[in-house]
Amino acid sequence: MSAAVSEATFEGHRATGEQKLAELRRELDGIDEVLRAAIRDRIDVCVRVAHVKREHDIPMMQPGRVGLVTERARDFASANGLSPDFLEELYRSMIAEACRVEDLIIDSPVAGSGLESER
Numbered sequence: 837m838s839a840a841v842s843e844a845t846f847e848g849h850r851a852t853g854e855q856k857l858a859e860l861r862r863e864l865d866g867i868d869e870v871l872r873a874a875i876r877d878r879i880d881v882c883v884r885v886a887h888v889k890r891e892h893d894i895p896m897m898q899p900g901r902v903g904l905v906t907e908r909a910r911d912f913a914s915a916n917g918l919s920p921d922f923l924e925e926l927y928r929s930m931i932a933e934a935c936r937v938e939d940l941i942i943d944s945p946v947a948g949s950g951l952e953s954e955r
Contacts, residue, residue, distance in 0.1 A: 879933065879937060882934040882937055882938060883937060885934075887941060889942055890941060896935065896939055896942050897935065902931055905927055906928065906931075910923060910924050
C-alpha cells in the first residue's frame with residue numbers, strides 16, 4: 837500500500853471518528869439541557885418548600901430528609917453501575933444549594949421569596 841493511500845485511509849478514519857464524537861457531544865449537550873432544566877425545577881420546588889416551612893414555622897434543616905435523599909442517590913448509583921460516592925456528592929451539592937435558597941426565604945424579613953436579586 838502506498839503512503840498516499842495509507843494517509844488517505846488514516847484521514848478518512850479520523851474524519852469518521854470526529855463525526856462520531858460530534859454526534860456523541862450533541863447527545864451529551866441534549867442530556868445536559870435536560871439536567872439543567874431538572875435542577876431548575878428541583879430548586880423551584882425547594883422554593884415552595886421554603887415558603888411552607890416559613891408559613892408553618894418548620895425548621896429549615898431536616899436531617900432525616902437529607903439522609904433519605906442521599907441514601908436513595910447511593911442506592912440508585914449502585915443499581916446502575918455508577919459511583920455511589922459521586923452521586924451522593926452531587927446530591928449533597930444540590931442539597932447545599934437548596935438549603936441556601938431556603939435560608940434566604942425563611943430568614944427574609946418580608947414574606948417575599950428573598951430570591952428576587954438572584955433571578
